[in-house]
Amino acid sequence: MLGLFDTMVVLGSLALSLAILVPLAGALVRFRAHYNPKGLQLDSEGGVQPHTGPVISSFFSMLRRVHRIEGWPGLYKGLMPSLLSTLVITIFLMIFLSDSNLRHGTYSAPDAGVVGILVYSIFAMLVSLPQVIITNRAITTPHKLPYLNPIYSLRVLLTPTERRRPWILYLTPGLLATQVAHIAYIVLGLRSIRQLLLPELANPGLPRSEEISPVKLVIFFVIALLSTIILTPLEVIAIRLSIQRNHAAPEFNSISQEEEGDADEATEYAGVEEDVIGLRTEREPYVGLIDCGKRIIEEEGWGALYRAWWLTTLGSLSGAFS
Template structure:
């Protein structure tokens, strides 16, 4: 477990920069006359560009902003609630498809969806908010990450417009593709994996399957993850100051005003394409594609 935490800690600056890059609003044209014009030349155009910008403006503190909620969720899934993920992956890959397997998957998937919504809200907001997140004061941290309405009624994070739908789609895609891989590859070739002579003719097919999975993950999961970031950082009642930890006048991009808020999964995708172009929906596609190979 300690090795997992070390790896997560080492890779976190990349994850934090990716979340900021996906959250950054960079319209192709000036969408609202009242907002200041965006200096196109100053906008980070890549994950590396965002990483360098954060490091230059905020230093090590900025690179590791949001690390504590991230490590907390890693511990939650690995120590407190490992069963849902293990059950889904275990049964879909190696289990017998009977009523018990279906029941376990039916129970585990909603738990995964609920945890994904909570993780998206807390981790994405912790990374993107300008407010300082105290390490040893849970109440002050919640004040910084949740709106007053959400603090009074925590269930409201589950009715953030479109977020539950995006997280559900994300989880169902993972569960569905793991099941498809089991039926198409693991189940068909499991008897030949121990014999190199029998496996060798199948290598082109297996390589093709890996490449296909990479492309499919990038095409499907990346827009969902961008949408999850955008939706999760929208507060329910009071505006949350987002993006880089700089004064509002020097923010990386303009902050969306109320009438421009995303009102759902489809609305978010449509507005991102309309205002920022298709490229904004595919920020970090290679990251998602490679990471997806670990569970798809």
């Protein structure tokens, strides 16, 4: 167990990291969730109509737009689910890990080979999936959610079907497949290649420069960079699918989203006359991983699948060499 001083240090660093990361993560989720179809669309009668929603071209443009329209509270949407999940993980580490391990940040996934790490990673994803869905929806909802009223917030974010049968969140079309594909590529792909080319990086501490082949290091660096081509679309698709609510009313099919009744009394931001982002129509939901990717390309173009690709590249490189 940690002493009082160490506990305060851990909690202080946790608060600082959330203060910095929550606005950045929120802008990323909104940027990738934003529905920005091509200039001309067909209406229900086959006529051509121009798209009138906001056009947001970059991650930093989204960050500025959130602050302009919703202010600082908008930048910290999703704070409470992020804080609660982080606190649970931190308390677990403080209880079950030694003082020195936690202080020096030596905790990692169990070293049980590629298959063991894959199983561990998928299990961790399954445990955290409801929290990810709720966080992404809290970030993208146009409604103002109270920090200390989770019942009200869940009524806004979840459909009656999802509240009655919360396990249906795991059946959100294509979401589990997307998350598993993302994890499998990193663990079976990048990690296996790293173990093959640079096994020295798996050892504790920093390896000496003479232990690493410069040629193999460059090869692995290039592979990690090229992984952005695969990982970024999976991350964009995962966000799109996670905000797609499940509904089972007779007039809808089982994957259609609810349009009325959830947020009739939800509070809007004062003085806000426009939404921060546009969301895709609820009448035609994505039906799976492949369908989501195809529709994004057809309706919005290839660029929508690679929004903020450079953040994925940074994550791939830091994860590959950690």
